[in-house]
Every structure is written in structure tokens, then in C-alpha cells.
Amino acid sequence: MASHSHHTDEFAHSGEIPKPQTRVIWKTFFILCGLTAIEFAFAFMMEPGSLRNAIFIGLTLFKAFYIVAEFMHLKHETKGLIWAVLVPTVLLIWLLVALLVEGTFYGESVFNYFD
């Protein structure tokens, strides 16, 4: 939290400790557990295929959002920091997808050339 140095001063010397604020933390925990449970449901109740993989990746990105936004507190940082982290990550995901798609195509055309 960016402003911790300010609001800690208020009670650092008074000796009184405020009550914990943990509602959001536990809510995030239950969301993460729920998403994991849904992933397992799909793993056992759905035939493997690209649709199931797309569902898995979508749910994973949801989980990643909650971990980064709430646990790592990025949602509450300045806009500049959010973009500084998000833009390279999005470019990286683009790179990964490009490498996978092009690499698979390249692999198939080169290795299958002599078959």
C-alpha cells in the first residue's frame, strides 16, 4: 500500500492496534477456491478438446486476476504502475501465442516434409 508510511504514524506511538480488516481477503480466497473447484469439475465431466482447454485458460486468467489485483494489491496502486506491469505482460502473452502458433506450423512443415 502506497500510503502506509502516513497512516501508520497515527497509531504507532499510541499503543492501540486497530481491528483487522480481512473481509476482502477471505472473499478473494473463496473465489479462488471456487474457480479451482470449477476447473476440476470440467477436468472430470467434459471430454478433452480445444473448448475445454479454452475454458481452463479462461478460468486460469480469472484466478490470476484475483491474485494480482487483490493479493498483490495492484488494483489499488497508481495507474502508472498498473500499466507498467500490465503492458509488458500482455506483450509477453502475444509473444507466447505467436511462438506456439508459428512454431507448431514450422515444426509440422519441416518435420513432415520427408514423410
Added chain:
Amino acid sequence: MSQTTTFEQPNTGTWDGGNEPFKVSYGKLMMWFFLLSDTFTFGAFLTTYGLARHRHRAYEGTADAFTFSTEWWPIPDKVFNAFPGFHGVDWPLAFVALMTMILILSSVTMVLAVEAGHRMDKNDVQKWLLWTILFGSMFLGCQAWEWSHFIAGTEEGMKLADGSVIHGANLIVNQYGPPLFADLFFFITGFHGTHVFSGVVLLIMIFINTVNGVYHRRGHYEMVEKVGLYWHFVDLVWVFVFTFFYLV
């Protein structure tokens, strides 16, 4: 003499360090950028996994008729189906589900420690850091079991064409499928496990500092936040490893 006085001047101008555009300290900002660079490393691992998997055939028959073969990439449910204490029982992905839960729980106790740090509540910080260390160590123990089971293999093993049987896995050959399957298992989960181990070491260090009152005297628990960022990142990586290695 004039030089020393220049050094003692606080930098308050906008362009000489008196400005914090991101409203976070140097250490926290660098932790974010370190984690970003770590993302590249794990991204490279997962890309390699994806490419290696595409280069091998997918298993096409029914799940019940599945057998281990170097001809195709194994179905993860069939490889990771053991649970400690339940020898020979088929519980697909149950143990890895437990590991996931332990790691998510450790993330929650970590964020509770950070929250307690904001309130300057030394006792709560200690309590939640201890829980986090406990869950982190539990995860490492689970991974050690997972690895030893993967290396030792099952009694059936994989029958080769010449009649010999392979049990377990190493970097050259394994009973579950193509050699690259075990190689990538060792490298990806091993690299993640090393991160967890480093995290536990960092947690023990800040726990000792907290007990000694270092952060209380300093007036803030920002070090707990920085280690917390690292710890959540390790959890984040596991979320992706779990999806791409065990589910897809």
C-alpha cells in the same frame, strides 16, 4: 565541506528524486520489475512445453483403454493419480488438488500478515508469517513426495517392444511417455519448487526480524509486503503450471 552539505540536502525537486510517480518505494518497485522478468522465464518454460507437446501425437483412444507409450503424450490424469498412504488406488489429480489448496491458503495467510503489518500489530504479523512458513514447507514436502513417486514409478511400468519394462522416470527415459515429458516435468515443477524454497527462506528471515522487533523500530513492515509480493507471485506461477501441466 561544501560537498558534504550538498549530500545532506534532501532531494525535493521534481527532477532530482523528490518525486515518486508510482507512489511506491524503490524496493517495492524493483520487486515488481523482478517479478516481471521472472514471468519471462516461466513463460519460456511454458512455451517450450507447448511446442514439445505439439510435436508429439495426442492420445486418441478412450481414457479407459489408455496405456503409457512413447508414441503419444500421456494424459495427466493417468500419470498423477497417486496419493500418499493409498498405494495403488486411482485418485486422478487428488494430490495436486491438495497441493494447490495448500499454496492458495499460504497466500491468504501471507496477505493477512501484510494486513497486520499495516496495523503495526507485531503479534499478528508473527502468527500469520508462521502459518505461511508452515504451509510453504508443507507444499515443499508434497512436492518432494510427488517427485519421488514420479521417479520411482508404478509396479506395472511401461513394456517396451523387446519385452523389457521401464519403471519410473529420469532425464533420458521414463515410463509415462516421450522423454521430453519427464524432462519438462522436472524442469518446470523443479524451477517452481526452487522459487517456493527461496520464498520459505525469505519468510524465515523476515520472521526472525519481526520477532526481534526490527520492523517495529523502523516504523513500518514494508519488508513483509515485498516478500509477500514474491510469495503471491509463486502462487500465481503455480496456478499456470497447474493448468498447463495437469489440466490441459
